[in-house]
Amino acid sequence: MKIFKQTHRLATFAVASLMLFSCSSDDDGLEPDDPTVINPPIVLDCSYFGENPNVHLTDDPNAPVDYIVNCDPMTSGDFIIDAGVVIAFESDAGLRLGKYADGKIQMNGTADKPIILTGTQKDKGSWRGIQISSDNPANRMDYVTVEYAGQTGRNGWALQGSLIGTYGAVLEMNHCTVQHGHLIGFHWYNNSKSLTLSNSTFTGNDTPIETSVNHINSIDGTSTYTGNVNNYIKLTSHDVYQDVTFHKTDVPFLSTGFKPDNGAKRRFTFEPGVTILMEAGSQIRFQNAFHYNHEIIMVGTAEDPITIKGKEDVPGYWTGIQIDYTTNPLNEIGFLDIANAGATNGYPNGAILLGSWDIFLNMHDVNFIDCFEYAVSIERPNDINFSYNNLNLVNTPKMFSDWSGGEI
Structure with a gap:
């Protein structure tokens, strides 16, 4: 499995080999350096998550894949991933983070060392995905790739998506990629609480994003949503309970209609260049x-x-x-x-x-x-x-x- 760290290391090794063989015959008596050590991944099963309410996963520079997750645990404590970590998920595996709790969720990738959450098989829907339910205001994902997820219909997951926010979830998400997801790449449900999204990419999914009109303020032109089977952002939920702004994006919105709820005055703003596709029989009121x-x-x-x-x-x-x-x-x-x-x-x-x-x-x-x-x-x-x-x-x-x- 040639993932980012392994590819980078092999390129370095190739350069070193060329330098070695280009040396003069005077150096023939030198002993070559020891070959790079390749460490196997650490397998995390449900007993590990049960014994560790707070999880902190670190990067091993000598492991192409740092961890393999083979189950579908439900966590409630803090969940932190360092930059450069690669996690591969087996079929039926995934993560439910912050369920019924407010544990802090932080995935701290960087431009040079992104975090990769992938499947052991490179097929759409080969693993379940990531579900976030924590309402901790410190929750954030930076430079994280979620790919080949979105498996449905097993182990009680009725929710659809590679990356899911629900049950009051809070998340700040920057420079992330959700790709090659089955059904929905990023699904931010109406019952989620707060989303801040910027400079991210949603591509290769069946549908890039599904979310409520109440979270439309977070969907803006700093991110890209093209290259999917359905190149639109799908909107759900008819009753709008806050002021909303439709930002111009590189794909249209698809709506089943919406209207203000009965709670208070609402302001609806549509920026220049916004395109909305309406489903059959729908209405904006x-x-x-x-x-x-x-x-x-x-x-x-x-x-x-x-x-x-x-x-x-x-x-x-x-x-x-x-x-x-x-x-x-x-x-x-x-x-x-x-x-x-x-x-x-x-x-x-x-x-x-x-x-x-x-x-x-x-x-x-x-x-x-x-x-x-x-x-x-x-x-x-x-x-x-x-x-x-x-x-x-x-x-x-x-x-x-x-x-x-x-x-x-």
Whole structure:
């Protein structure tokens, strides 16, 4: 198994060999240096983790693989890995870290000495993966590669992903790579607590990331998400319980729809260049049971518009955007391409729906592309503060309708 440390060592050994054989015949009587010692990996079984509530794994420079894990332990104490450590996991093996506890999790790789968490077999899903449940604010992963993980359906793991955050997990993750994962590379569940993500790579997975809209603030343009079977970031959970910002990324988001919860005022910000793919029948709705005056800041630029469209290029594939009960003067939709929207089974069926009489909205420079019938449907056109300009129909039949489907 030629992993980073071994490859580096063999290259050094090759250079040393060339230097040795290039010496003159005067040196023939010298004894060669002792060959480099290669140490075998240390096997960590479940008894080791049971006897050691706090784990600290160190690097052996002479071991291509430092440790082999052959089970699926559940830890509660501190779990620390030093730079340069390589761990290979057998089938059915993995790590559940910080389960029902707040043990500190730190994987301290560096650019020169990354930590490698891999499988003994180089196949997608050859081992279970890493599950993090600790809510310790000191949790962090730096320069860590997780690869060939994501095994499902055995030993009680119902959660999917190569690297998983759940049950209140907290994690800061920098310069990491999650690759060649089965189903989902990085799965940060809605019931996790806090994620900080930067400068990381998600590639070669079936899907790079699945997470809740409530964790969307952490998914930004400092990381890359391309080279996967499904090149999108999958979003789950409909109810948004905090302010959220959609950052521009190098792949689209895929959404089943979302709306604010009933807890408080929320601010929704969409940066220029954001692309969202909508699942069939889904809707984005800025409304809840109380008049909290949610803020909608969906403003692209002429050079970098926001795009929200159906996952499939079919008119009426998704329901559209509905705005109700918000008179916030910051509400603005501009330089947006909205495509494939509109209900196909009744009225109102605009790509954008303005319901109720409590609405303020400035809308400009919007292209309605391949939408089902109407661009905008308005429930009470005489009772809202709605300004608009430069709205364009592209393969969309009509501009405005009332709530019953009549053209206005």
